[in-house]
Amino acid sequence: MNADLERLVRLQQAETELKRVESSRSDLPRRRAEATAALDAEKARLTAARDAVENCQKARRKYEGELQDLEAKRSKYKGQLMEVKTNKEYTAMLHEIEGVEREIRAREDLVLAEMEKAEVLAAEVKREEQDFKAADEQAKARGREMDEEERRLAAEAGRLSAERDTIAAEVPASMLELFQRVARVRGVAVSEATKDAMCSQCHVKLRPQMFVDLKRTDEVFQCPQCNRILYYEAPVPVVVPQP
Ligand SMILES: [Zn+2]
Numbered sequence: 001m002n003a004d005l006e007r008l009v010r011l012q013q014a015e016t017e018l019k020r021v022e023s024s025r026s027d028l029p030r031r032r033a034e035a036t037a038a039l040d041a042e043k044a045r046l047t048a049a050r051d052a053v054e055n056c057q058k059a060r061r062k063y064e065g066e067l068q069d070l071e072a073k074r075s076k077y078k079g080q081l082m083e084v085k086t087n088k089e090y091t092a093m094l095h096e097i098e099g100v101e102r103e104i105r106a107r108e109d110l111v112l113a114e115m116e117k118a119e120v121l122a123a124e125v126k127r128e129e130q131d132f133k134a135a136d137e138q139a140k141a142r143g144r145e146m147d148e149e150e151r152r153l154a155a156e157a158g159r160l161s162a163e164r165d166t167i168a169a170e171v172p173a174s175m176l177e178l179f180q181r182v183a184r185v186r187g188v189a190v191s192e193a194t195k196d197a198m199c200s201q202c203h204v205k206l207r208p209q210m211f212v213d214l215k216r217t218d219e220v221f222q223c224p225q226c227n228r229i230l231y232y233e234a235p236v237p238v239v240v241p242q243p
Pocket residue numbers: 191199200201202203204223224225226227228
């Protein structure tokens with residue numbers, strides 16, 4: 001193979017590899033954002049569980065306050081019971097007291113229900129706290145991994161772009177220009193011709209004469225269909241061990 005053509009093949013390898021590395025690098029912010037969002041969601045679950053406990057405590061305090069008021073009312077009515085003059089008034093007051101006592105029992109039931117609910121919710125908070133702690137530790141570890149990956153990819157990108165520049169500097173200007181022109185349109189500028197005379201990139205069949213010349217001469221050929229710069233890698237001869 002033409003030495004310059006060989007350089008173009010290496011140039012393409014460096015370019016392709018560099019693109020792959022750059023694409024992984026540019027994907028890192030998305031992956032970081034995804035990890036942050038997952039942790040935020042975990043945090044939101046914990047906050048919701050804590051809020052539920054707080055709401056439950058608020059409800060209980062409200063019922064307890066109402067209970068105190070009702071008990072005060074009952075004491076007041078009981079005091080008034082001693083002061084009534086007629087049987088009718090006495091019966092009416094007893095009814096009032098019964099009504100207040102029904103309300104007291106209803107509030108006591110509500111307080112009890114909130115206390116039971118609080119127990120369940122407190123266990124829930126404990127679970128969410130453990131989940132969040134685990135998720136937080138995992139997110140920190142993932143963050144460190146991604147930092148490491150970012151450093152590695154940056155170093156690799158630096159090495160590959162230096163390699164690409166070194167190779168490009170060794171290629172004659174006209175060939176480099178051709179390479180860049182094809183690369184702009186096709187992405188990949190070079191294409192291996194297969195041993196059955198096909199362009200490996202666009203799969204067009206090459207004319208037999210062109211294929212023969214490609215193998216034999218140093219001339220540079222472009223694929224008649226995709227315009228890519230063709231190269232042919234002679235198969236490594238298989239050494240048959242002699243008996
Ligand atoms: Zn082609």
